[in-house]
Amino acid sequence: MTELVRTRAELAKARDALTGTVGVVMTMGALHAGHETLLRAARERADHVLVTIFVNPLQFGPNEDFDRYPRTLEADLEVCRRAGADVVFAPGRAEMYPDGEPLVRVDPGRLAGDLEGLSRPGFFHGVLTVVLKLFQLTHPDLAFFGEKDYQQLTLVRRMARDFDVPVEVVGVPTVREPDGLALSSRNRYLSPGEREAALTLFTALRAGAEAADRGEHAGEVLAAAHRAFGAGAPGVELDYLALTDADLEPGPVAGPARLLVAAWVGSTRLIDNVAIRLAPRS
Numbered sequence: 001m002t003e004l005v006r007t008r009a010e011l012a013k014a015r016d017a018l019t020g021t022v023g024v025v026m027t028m029g030a031l032h033a034g035h036e037t038l039l040r041a042a043r044e045r046a047d048h049v050l051v052t053i054f055v056n057p058l059q060f061g062p063n064e065d066f067d068r069y070p071r072t073l074e075a076d077l078e079v080c081r082r083a084g085a086d087v088v089f090a091p092g093r094a095e096m097y098p099d100g101e102p103l104v105r106v107d108p109g110r111l112a113g114d115l116e117g118l119s120r121p122g123f124f125h126g127v128l129t130v131v132l133k134l135f136q137l138t139h140p141d142l143a144f145f146g147e148k149d150y151q152q153l154t155l156v157r158r159m160a161r162d163f164d165v166p167v168e169v170v171g172v173p174t175v176r177e178p179d180g181l182a183l184s185s186r187n188r189y190l191s192p193g194e195r196e197a198a199l200t201l202f203t204a205l206r207a208g209a210e211a212a213d214r215g216e217h218a219g220e221v222l223a224a225a226h227r228a229f230g231a232g233a234p235g236v237e238l239d240y241l242a243l244t245d246a247d248l249e250p251g252p253v254a255g256p257a258r259l260l261v262a263a264w265v266g267s268t269r270l271i272d273n274v275a276i277r278l279a280p281r282s
């Protein structure tokens with residue numbers, strides 16, 4: 001049975017009743033098959049699964065889609081029930097921020113100044129602040145985050161380490177449509193034509209990954225991704241294509257690396273990334 005709790009007091013009571021390990025999956029709702037994979041991963045690793053559903057205003061910029069962000073609690077609860085979640089914490093804004101928006105926020109540091117952080121200033125301050133609050137409220141042993149938001153996953157992992165939060169942060173691979181499009185709550189904003197065009201992001205990543213598989217080096221990998229992006233659908237506007245090491249540090253030379261992309265498809269901003277391995281320079 002899945003228990004829905006709306007207040008901190010109810011959450012504390014429900015959390016106390018969970019014995020054994022607890023895995024948390026933090027979400028903003030609008031759950032899709034990608035979230036279900038997170039829930040299943042949590043189910044496999046932890047004795048109990050706790051899901052949080054909260055559209056966090058702190059992580060939306062002034063021109064972003066906070067008001068139009070989908071709120072689908074009934075359908076989300078159905079997903080949680082199906083996946084065997086024990087507790088769903090779905091607080092309102094006043095429950096989460098009883099004193100108004102927090103005065104003190106987590107400073108995400110240097111790694112947040114690039115990639116998503118460049119286009120979305122303040123985004124990771126908002127994300128890490130709410131994630132830290134949710135860690136404090138839910139006391140999980142394990143926390144599951146999707147690799148699709150790779151910078152978020154990396155920063156949450158780093159925050160847990162830097163702040164000694166006693167939680168294991170687990171990255172879960174991105175779930176894709178059969179044609180390769182990464183699942184995202186924002187895909188629902190795409191018209192059928194935009195849905196086709198959105199594939200340009202994955203096509204670019206795949207071209208880069210194939211170049212890496214052929215043993216090509218960083219510059220050529222990035223160039224192959226750019227060429228494929230350029231040959232993709234018109235009207236898809238590139239924000240960035242970047243190659244980093246697995247910890248998001250720039251300029252990898254060899255070994256595990258990450259190829260990341262962000263682009264606008266109409267008025268919807270999408271992100272995606274893949275793991276690659278760069279051949280050593282001979």
Ligand code: PAF
Nearest residue numbers: 026027028056127130149
């Ligand atoms: O990835 C998300 O859905 C959000 O950024 C998170 C982690 C739930 C924080 O609001």
